[in-house]
Amino acid sequence: MGASRPHVPVIVFAALVAMFSLVPLGFIGWVTYDVGWETVKTLVFRPRVGELILGTLYLELLTIPLSIAVAVGLAWLTERTDIPGARLWAWLAITPLAVPAFVHSYAWVSLVPGMRGLSGGVFVAVLAYFPFLYLPVAAALRRLDPAVEDAAASLGLAPVAVFFRVVLPQLRLAICGGSLLIGLHLLSEYGLFAMIRFDTLATAIVDQFQSSYNSPAASMIGGVLVTCCLFLLGLEVLLRGNERYARIGAGAARPANLQRLGRFALPVLLLPATLAVLTLGVPLLTLGRWLWLGGAAIWDNEVTGAVGQTIVLALAGGILATMTAAPMAWLSVRAPGRLQRFLEACHYYVGSLPGVVVALALVSVTVRFLLPLYQTFALLLAGYVLLFLPRAMVGLRASIAQAPVELERAAVALGRTPGQAVRQITLRLAAPGAAASVALVSLGITNELTATLMLAPTGVDTLATRFWALTSEIDYVAAAPYAVMMVVLSLPLTLFLHAQSKRTAGQ
Secondary structure (H helix, E strand, O other): OOOOHHHHHHHHHHHHHHHHHOHHHHHHHHHHHHHOHHHHHHHHOOHHHHHHHHHHHHHHHHHHHHHHHHHHHHHHHHHHEOOOOHHHHHHHHHHHHHOOHHHHHHHHHHHOOOOOHHHHHHHHHHHHHOHHHHHHHHHHHHHOOHHHHHHHHHOOOOHHHHHHHHHHHHOHHHHHHHHHHHHHHHHHOOHHHHHHOOOOHHHHHHHHHHHOOOOHHHHHHHHHHHHHHHHHHHHHHHHHOOOOOOOOOOOOOOOOOOEOOHHHHHHHOHHHHHHHHHHHHHHHHHHHHHHHHHHHHHOOHHHHHHHHHHHHHHHHHHHHHHHHHHHHHHHHHHOOOHHHHHHHHHHHHHHHOOHHHHHHHHHHHHHHHOHHHOOOHHHHHHHHHHHHHHHHHHHHHHHHHOOOHHHHHHHHHOOOOHHHHHHHHHHHHOHHHHHHHHHHHHHHHHHOOHHHHHHOOOOOOOHHHHHHHHHHOOOHHHHHHHHHHHHHHHHHHHHHHHHHHHHHOOO
16 A cells, blocks of 8 residues: 555545644634733743642542553453453443543542542542553453463563563553543543542633633633643653554464462452442442432433433444544554644544533634534534544554554455555454444543533533532432433443453454
């Protein structure tokens, strides 16, 4: 496929998406120009912003390494050892995705009222977000060729050395992608940290907008948040490298031999069992108490309406975001370059912005230039695409990276056009990753809060917005059905994610 010509249509489409993703950044830039440099210096270069940056930095530096340790350790146990009930623990490892982050936070605050600040924020964030790392790491472990590990062991390396020198480097792409996703979530999360009473750049932005709808201070903090995101993107590019991850050779990789735990099996069970209790037991216990106090009276027609609207928005947004991200995901693997890196950064940076910033940017643009789109489903779906492009990119990019480019070239040599080769070969091989991306985005939309509050047409209430409205009124009993239904809708998606990750490995 040697010439760059076949890449041009894909680059054009990716560039159009990148331009659209720059709308929030353009909004911040316009506000910056409008208020003037002197006002910018006053609003940005002040002690309070420094405290917020430091708090957000501590949050990232503590949460991401802890999440990596938990996810990699759990993935190794469930995929490469004979731990009892491996399938059950693997499924329970991803089910925390079914519980919204702000529900995790409220459950723990209800159980431990004194849980506040950085330590509480890191604890809840690890529980809520480590599945974003577990999923790609577990999938990567299933697809690794154990012959490489056998060769390393035959050269005299101990099992621990084989893991750190052979296995862990091959997990780099999965770890970097999942870590980036968690880092972006930490930058943009509002509900979790608002309930835990830990101030971050995101919570400060929302507080500013709540006090003043057109707040230059909030926009300036949004600019700082974008800078943090660009730093994360650059760091992820440096760490992931350009190594090849697809296997080429005769036959297929055999399944890995499971490590026998022996007398350590029962003690090792403490890790997945403790995680299951912390991530699922506590939220379900809290929600069960709310439902018990409310009885049957709290289940009304409003709950049914919110369920239907949430399902429609989640499926439509998931499919649209994945289709939108596909060209860039293909380019980032098949045709890396300076332009492609820039376009990829445009796809990713918007994921670090709080939904309220993205929503206000879209509202400002539509009110000024596209008024008929204001408060429509189209605008709401556009907001979802912007917010969840990073989720769609991670799954697609990892799957495309493991589809050998030589198969595309062979298809072209047999008479297929480059476009046909991509559609008939690469996209089919990457289908499990695409399905996982749809599920991940749908999960995010099911639990999305701030952007939905601002962009949804009149009369549209999702489960998340109804739950937040009722908890804001301190009516936790009435809010319980909405939280429960968010979990119920999300559980099939988590099961689907797990099934697709196993299909990727041919299991």
